[in-house]
């Protein structure tokens with residue numbers, strides 16, 4: 040049975056009496072003397088409007104949030120007076136460093152103003168003027184099938200976690216809410232584009248589904264964020280850039296530019312979160328490494344998903360003839376290396392430089408680089 | 419009046435157009451980034467610093483050096499690559515599939531992204547559509563581009 | 576809960592050979608002849624763009640979804656070819672008639688085009704230029720403290736389910752995602768409004784939070800939706816409408832008008848959902864009635880909490896003088912009647928016929944003397 044309010048408002052005599060008194064004009068006004076701070080926040084920059092950063096003052100601020108939230112487990116907003124009898128929402132996370140990132144509030148405001156609309160902001164009516172070769176359309180439809188498949192995970196996961204965070208973490212919860220919407224939009228735009236190709240959706244990608252399960256079923260928010268924001272979305276960001284690079288039409292370029300913007304915010308949060316953890320909890324280093332071992336295994340296992348690699352090869356080589364495929368594999372190999380390199384670059388800046396030595400993925404990168412050099416693909 | 423490229427006037431003109439088209443850029447959202455533009459030939463370089471804030475391009479100026487730790491990134495390329503991009507924008511009313519900023523920078527073939535912190539570099543992606551549309555505004559300008567030679571080199575006038 | 580991949584791919588020779596094969600240009604092309612329907616959709620009405628309704632075709636359509644989803648527990652998109660070994664991602668809401676509403680796709684499109692951002696879409700400078708009288712500002716600060724609690728609960732309700740709902744219900748999950756953003760926006764907007772006015776936040780409400788926790792913990796989707804979208808949604812919609820009508824400043828007028836639009840979508844989905852649910856399972860009406868019999872008292876916990884009621888009276892009367900309080904009380908009594916009448920009307924209209932006679936809310940109003 041679900042939770043039941045400690046007060047039955049239909050039958051509670053005091054509640055009724057008080058309400059009647061109030062309507063007769065006998066106000067209690069206890070709240071008027073709440074022992075809270077007074078604040079008249081104003082926009083630091085009027086053009087930007089009133090931001091969460093402008094509210095970062097005193098007990099209302101996120102800067103003043105303690106590492107462990109001990110007082111508030113209810114729905115009460117941070118800084119309000121907390122009377123006796125507030126319910127316990129059983130938050131799963133009450134440690135600030137589990138969820139916090141530098142600039143969380145900035146990412147949130149950016150996300151709110153940079154929302155776009157997959158229905159209207161893509162010039163769908165222009166599609167009529169493009170006729171793509173059959174092999175390109177088909178490869179593209181398969182790529183889009185994969186993209187729409189993986190995007191929704193990033194809706195489910197932040198949605199699940201935002202409901203489990205202590206309500207003192209308003210800015211993080213709100214940022215997660217923007218991500219939920221961003222990812223729903225990504226699923227939408229890729230599905231719509233697939234259905235306009237003349238092919239529709241093609242084949243699901245089982246290997247990637249198992250990867251999604253690893254992210255979905257993370258034990259903690261911190262593990263989830265590493266797997267989703269830092270690694271998963273980091274790779275997806277490079278993938279969007281590559282997709283823009285090989286996009287067959289201007290309309291597709293625009294789609295990828297728009298999704299890229301959102302993805303870069305999510306990765307930004309992931310990077311700034313890891314930086315925060317490394318700064319405030321250096322002792323977590325080993326745990327992070329262990330989890331990255333698992334996540335890198337997920338990334339590497341992605342090699343099984345040839346239904347993703349092959350469309351890339353065809354799109355990058357612009358066809359299925361031998362010379363197209365040759366060209367396409369070369370570009371795709373470069374892209375895959377770039378994905379991994381950018382990931383290690385991000386870790387470096389978070390203070391995890393030693394990751395390169397310990398990582399099997401980095402080892403794989405070095406082997407690939409050597410073999411591409413030997414084959415004369417890269418200098 | 420013809421606006422020469424490369425020049426500070428050119429970027430000032432884009433800045434002015436962006437202000438005029440406020441509704442369009444407002445719709446795209448906050449854009450908060452400071453980045454450099456570096457245009458090089460074998461014997462010289464032009465360097466501009468562009469600062470975007472809230473919904474507009476707040477400042478453009480010519481600079482002699484870039485401090486990569488103080489700004490987000492620098493977009494660098496041969497004058498020929500920049501000219502080709504602008505020429506393309508002029509012809510199509512906006513960059514076509516081969517000339518979008520991301521395409522030109524993706525593998526660093528035509529334009530390169532220089533940066534210190536990858537997180538700041540990522541702002542190039544976070545504000546990609548705004549930055550692309552900022553450059554696409556050049557299609558409305560009467561730009562005087564240096565002449566391209568057959569070899570791809572350019573001659574400035 | 577944790578899930579780990581079943582092997583160490585770095586030691587996997589099969590993977591090594593497959594990658595080597597593909598990257599040497601010998602593609603498998605196993606996906607090339609996918610057994611899926613070929614379609615080419617286009618916007619029916621170019622001015623509206625390409626909507627989900629335009630994509631509601633053939634095997635991709637949501638109209639053709641079976642009521643029970645047994646065949647897909649993965650994220651594979653509806654209409655794609657399922658093959659190989661796909662995981663069970665753990666969805667626990669797999670019945671279309673539990674979650675669906677006929678207006679889901681339309682509401683999703685509407686939510687996107689009507690987006691707003693509190694930072695830049697509210698005239699913050701006007702508040703600094705013309706502050707409210709102190710007592711009214713304090714009342715507004717208290718009301719906004721209360722409204723953050725409500726919005727936080729609404730956010731919790733929606734986000735809790737998104738994770739559990741089968742991916743086949745894509746358009747519905749997309750709509751719920753937009754709703755999550757709406758709720759987050761309200762948390763933000765009311766927080767900013769309270770902290771901009773000079774009074775800061777006031778007191779959290781025990782009554783309201785007890786009621787909200789009860790609504791938040793409904794244990795099935797249909798009950799949760801009727802609790803969150805219809806009951807709480809109705810209350811918030813009426814309150815925003817009321818506040819827009821008596822707004823003490825241009826900023827507040829705009830704030831409540833914009834919040835009202837969002838809440839109206841929430842209610843439209845909620846009633847649409849009940850209607851769809853009961854159309855497919857008329858016998859479940861008694862189950863929802865039973866649930867509401869127990870739960871409707873939460874509406875009283877919200878409306879009658881001193882942290883909502885008292886500031887509302889001051890704002891309605893324009894101050895704390897006896898005559899103002901009298902006037903305010905009369906106006907609030909009217910608001911309460913209206914709120915409960917509109918809520919019950921929505922229930923009836925959604926297919927919960929007999930709700931207005933069965934509900935204890937009207938009698939309670941009588942006991943109150945309203």
Ligand SMILES: [Fe+2]
Nearest residue numbers: 190222225302
């Ligand atoms: Fe995404």
Ligand SMILES: [Fe+2]
Nearest residue numbers: 193272302305
């Ligand atoms: Fe993302």
